[in-house]
Amino acid sequence: MTETSIVKHKDLSERTLGILLLLPAALLLLVIVVYPIATLFWNSLHSADPNNPQAEELFVGLDNYTRAFVDDRFWNSTLKTVLYVVVTVPGALLVGLGLALLANQPFRVKWPVRLGLLLPWALPLVFAGLIFRWFFEYKTGVVNDWLAALGMEPPQWLSDPTLAFWAICIAITWKASSFMALMLLAGLQTIPRSLYEAAEVDGATSWQQFVEITLPMLRPAIFVALIFRTITAVQTFDIPYAMTGGGPGDATETLAMYINKMTLDFLDFGYGSALAALMFLISMVATSGYLRYTRRSAARSGE
């Protein structure tokens, strides 16, 4: 009857409605993520005999994890994954920022630029990998044709461990900078023009405007783009898979590729699960680093 009871009633139904609306997402996450996470850790503590899948799974404690620590191939693929992250995350950020700044110019005809920006993003990773594999082919590749035209000795890109790594980095950067550029362009377009006009009145150079206005205003967009990029970079699989298959030897193999090989080719689910759990840890460490950074910088700016 009283007004408070009506309000109370409305609050309650709003809460129930909220739970109902969140339910589908929660259920999906439960089935597709939470339950698999639980089985992942359970599997990682058990050993399944790859030669006898019917056999009962044995509890082996942390054996699978200790095995990883003495497994050279695990360390190598982890190191390569970290290197891909370290090279391609800043690389894609720089190229993406450059593309976004270029794309933010006032073009009269917008569609060619927009399409040029979107196309690498819309191209599946495997396709990009295949195309770049071919760019870097020794005899028939276009890259070596350019090098030859410049009078340089064309190298065997994909059969040299170091060069193959860099070729893959170039391909990943090309592919990833597209979405990076989109997100940063979105950020750029929210910066009010008036800020630049005021700076121009004060006689600020374009470089000063970039450092004093663009970069600080762009920080939230850069931050979100970096988190998304890092999470994807830790999972790098498609492009090296298509370009080198992890070779030569296992020189360009990522952790995701090793896990895939261990589980789907060697059917060693126990060990593969332990590796996957370790990969999750790496991903957590990488992203929590960002989160700590934002919290610190938010504290600094007095938020």
Place this chain on the structure above:
Amino acid sequence: MNWTRSKIIWIAAAIIVVNGFFPAVWILLTSFKTETELLQVPITYLPQAATLDNYIAAFTAQPILRFMWNSVVVAGLSTALCVLVSALAAYALTRLKLPHRNLIMSLLLAVAMFPLISLMVPLFKLMRELGLLNTYLALILPYTVLSMPICTLVMASFFQDIPSDLEAAAMIDGCSRVGALFKIVVPLSAPGVFTAAILAFVNAWDEFLLALTMMNRVNMRTLSVGITLYQGEFAFPWPLISAALIVAIVPICILIAVFQERVVGGLTAGGVKG
């Protein structure tokens, strides 16, 4: 001053266009070349004796139209599901007075950002137990989760900007809360919903490893996996692969060309605020 400005703009446009289009143009040119022309040193740029044989082979060597259909079904349905589920969640998190809103949001994002690749084995086993291997559902469900974080974020920031008066007015006119969501909030945030949908579609269209794992029957392969089936045992038939790639990227190119404005505009208008 004006002259240099327009020059910068031209150079900017040229860089972006060349960077974006070069690989696609290169495979387009190659798809018309013959295998013998490809082995010539120095390499040729324009096809010397253009042929359509590679396209004929692309359609006959593998069921590429079937791959495409699989991709359309999987990407289309997972997009629809993802947008629906994310819209409901985003609505609850932005427009309802829920306790611990931010915590739920962070939790949702944290869980959904768990690297799916590391969950491949449990997912594979789960789908096998459910008898879903080689069915569309085995990919639709994970792809829905794959794009949930970004779709929820994009739509949440759009929903936030809609004045609550509009909703209240609709509810006074006898509309239910959920009715108001679909009659007022969603239509008004159409650009955001659209952007979310395109992001989800491209993510699903792009995915490779899960598609490789869950579908081992040739006629259930999606395009991204199907294309790799054109590889020979030892040699790479590049002209054939190029033709297949061109066939495979045409639909997504059309989609992007039609909706290009929406993608950039949608991310700009509300999207990524951090």
